[in-house]
Amino acid sequence: MANITEPKLISGNANRPLATAIARRMSMHRGVNMGLVEARVERFNDQEIFVEVFENVRGEDMFIVQPTSNPANDNLMELLIIADALRRSSASRITAVIPYFGYARQDRRTKARTPISAKLVANMLVEAGIERILTLDLHAAQIQGFFDIPVDNLYASPVFALDIKHQFAGQMDDLMVVSPDVGGVARARELAQRINAPLSIVDKRREKPGEVAEMTVIGNVEGKCCIIVDDLCDTAGTLCKAADHLIEQGAKEVHAYISHGVLSGPAQDRITKSAMKSLVITDSIQATPATQAAQNIRIVPTAPMFAQAILNIWNGTSVSSLFDHTTLEPIYEGLFARS
Incomplete structure (x- = not known):
């Protein structure tokens, strides 16, 4: 060299x-x-x-x-x-x-x-x-x-941890990290350890690809500020349904931290109308004008x-x-x- x-x-x-x-x-x-x-x-x-x-x-x-x-x-x-x-x-x-x-x-x-x-x-x-x-x-x-x-x-989890500590200063004790499926538990557990928060899991069952038939929350989310963690969000159907289900189970607020905002098809519209207060993504994928205009989508730099x-x-x-x-x-x- x-x-x-x-x-x-x-x-x-x-x-x-x-x-x-x-x-x-x-x-x-x-x-x-x-x-x-x-x-x-x-x-x-x-x-x-x-x-x-x-x-x-x-x-x-x-x-x-x-x-x-x-x-x-x-x-x-x-x-x-x-x-x-x-x-x-x-x-x-x-x-x-x-x-x-x-x-x-x-x-x-x-x-x-x-x-x-x-x-x-x-x-x-x-x-x-x-x-x-x-x-x-x-x-x-x-x-x-x-x-x-x-x-x-x-x-992305170290960057997300820094962002969470700034955005949720003063309410860290109320946070609950949520994995949207069993396969993402390791990723969610890593972030939970970084911010010293408990972990919950949304177990989903599919009857056919792209359609979720049933969801079950493993863990008590009542009164918690839930943070869903995943590596990518495509059409946002599962993510929005998970947010709705967490609210039904007594969660106070639902936010999501997703590494890659693929956000194809109706994703932006679903997210805007969902129960999620905010979706945080990285700029690993260039944001479309619709993503940039969405009020509850925020982008952190990589x-x-x-x-x-x-x-x-x-x-x-x-x-x-x-x-x-x-x-x-x-x-x-x-x-x-x-x-």
């Missing part, structure tokens, strides 16, 4: 505001201007993706910021083609910064004759020349094992955490240090106070 002066960032079209914010934070840390590498990522008339990098990247440590969110296939292809362009331009190392890892829900075979698409995506990323992955809250932790290259999986993680990878220092909210607190100093 002796020949590398600074890490370099390049972005696709999936979430340029986040990439710009990461570059700005890195500039603050390094004391030098670290703008995005100038490039064009565009489409021909038949929607083929074309990439041209306008700066010399020979021997450079390159970081591609590109979540594979909606449209997942287009954004994934952009990531692969950018990686190929950098590899053919003799970049020293290529790291894919994927704040939201699409296809992560297809991490196993649920029925006969179905694919494991997350593994296929992992193979494609490695074959394109990517040598390291940096991501946030993988839907299934075992996806890290799909790669034969290093994968750093950051967690750029400070990603910027520090990228610098740690470049420096060869610990990334796991960012799992601790005490490490993140100085990085996020003042941000939550203004929220």
Whole structure:
């Protein structure tokens, strides 16, 4: 790494505001201007993706910021083609910064004759020349094992813990962390431990995909300010039903902290009309105008955490240090106070 002066960032079209914010934070840390590498990522008339990098990247440590969110296939292809362009331009190392890892829900075979698409995506990323992955809250932790290259999986829970301590100062004793299903208990328990709150579970039963037939709350939520924790929210149907059910069981308020706001279809309308007082998401996926306009949806930034993680990878220092909210607190100093 002796020949590398600074890490370099390049972005696709999936979430340029986040990439710009990461570059700005890195500039603050390094004391030098670290703008995005100038490039064009565009489409021909038949929607083929074309990439041209306008700066010399020979021997450079390159970081591609590109979540594979909606449209997942287009954004994934952009990531692969950018990686190929950098590899053919003799970049020293290529790291894919994927704040939201699409296809992560297809991490196993649920029925006969179905694919494991997350593994296929992992193979494609490695074959394109990517040598390291940096991501946030993988839907299934075992996806890290799909790669034969290093994968750093950051967690939103330390950032959420900092936000909760600011937003709920004075009522921390009334908080109850809720997992919206049995599969998310580990994630909810981690946040509950960080804020020293009890844990409850919503057990749901489905008769068919997308429809919840029955919900049961495990734990006493009466009089509690409930905080639902999950890694992603798609159409928000289950989340809103869980919030309604918690209110029926005597909860005083219901809030939700979700790492990835996919928010497709009727999600924004459902959330606005639901019993939830607030939904907090990260900016891992670029918010649509409808999401930004929703009064009870709030977005917390991930750029400070990603910027520090990228610098740690470049420096060869610990990334796991960012799992601790005490490490993140100085990085996020003042941000939550203004929220």
